[in-house]
Amino acid sequence: MSTAIEIRQVSKQFENGVRALDNVSLTVAAGEVVCVVGPSGSGKSTLLRTVNRLETVTSGDVLLDGESIHQAGKRLNALRQQAGMVFQQFNLFPHLSVLDNIMLAPLRVQGREADEVRQQALALLERVGLGHRGASYPAQLSGGQQQRVAIARALAMQPKVMLFDEPTSALDPEMVGGVLDVMQDLARDGMTMIVVTHEMGFARAVADRVVFMEAGRIDHIDQPSGFFEPAAGSRLDAFLSEVLR
Numbered sequence: 001m002s003t004a005i006e007i008r009q010v011s012k013q014f015e016n017g018v019r020a021l022d023n024v025s026l027t028v029a030a031g032e033v034v035c036v037v038g039p040s041g042s043g044k045s046t047l048l049r050t051v052n053r054l055e056t057v058t059s060g061d062v063l064l065d066g067e068s069i070h071q072a073g074k075r076l077n078a079l080r081q082q083a084g085m086v087f088q089q090f091n092l093f094p095h096l097s098v099l100d101n102i103m104l105a106p107l108r109v110q111g112r113e114a115d116e117v118r119q120q121a122l123a124l125l126e127r128v129g130l131g132h133r134g135a136s137y138p139a140q141l142s143g144g145q146q147q148r149v150a151i152a153r154a155l156a157m158q159p160k161v162m163l164f165d166e167p168t169s170a171l172d173p174e175m176v177g178g179v180l181d182v183m184q185d186l187a188r189d190g191m192t193m194i195v196v197t198h199e200m201g202f203a204r205a206v207a208d209r210v211v212f213m214e215a216g217r218i219d220h221i222d223q224p225s226g227f228f229e230p231a232a233g234s235r236l237d238a239f240l241s242e243v244l245r
């Protein structure tokens, strides 16, 4: 299987001295779903953000389909578009309708043709179960619906990989399932995904591998063959007891 994402010995030290990532390496194959879990502050978001260079690296590199994103030069925008990102806060434009939110970047950033973009946006809205809400504004939707629009918006750029940063953490519990269902469908369709999440049920049901981070390093990777038992009394053990409770 071809490699979609290669995180190569990435370290990140912020200007305040915090070492958020310490020599992290991870390879994600095309079509693979990797969930990243770990205690607060362990570096999960920072790692995800280095993949599309929302965060620079202190050393190391990330390759998307074999191309360096941290040395990308003029190719940076093109490479960034290969990695769709979904955030905890949905970040929709409040003054634009749902349909316009989805169409904006394909039109403005990619310069694609309006009819084609509209057809695709409508199909994506159907896909996330909101085919009837294209004319609504974000404030008229629930948090879960807004997050499904944000997923459709990311997909509209036709990315090769999708990066999710705690996509359900800001949602009311009854909204979580609908968003996870959309993500599970995407996984089934063969999308390459890295998902930072505390949803261990989702991670174990959908992920090909689960990466456990602790203090800026990958502590352990669960393979499909067996689940990880953290050392009793460790920080990861405490964290997992908390999220699995």
Ligand SMILES: Nc1ncnc2c1ncn2[C@@H]1O[C@H](COP(=O)(O)OP(=O)(O)OP(=O)(O)O)[C@@H](O)[C@H]1O
Pocket: 014, 015, 016, 018, 019, 020, 038, 039, 040, 041, 042, 043, 044, 045, 046, 047
């Ligand atoms: N812009 C920044 N400037 C300085 N320090 C930062 C910055 N962003 C993150 N950090 C620090 O880097 C470390 C890793 O943060 P990160 O957000 O990646 O962790 P996380 O595992 O995603 O945590 P959470 O689950 O709480 O979101 C933390 O100590 C955090 O305070």
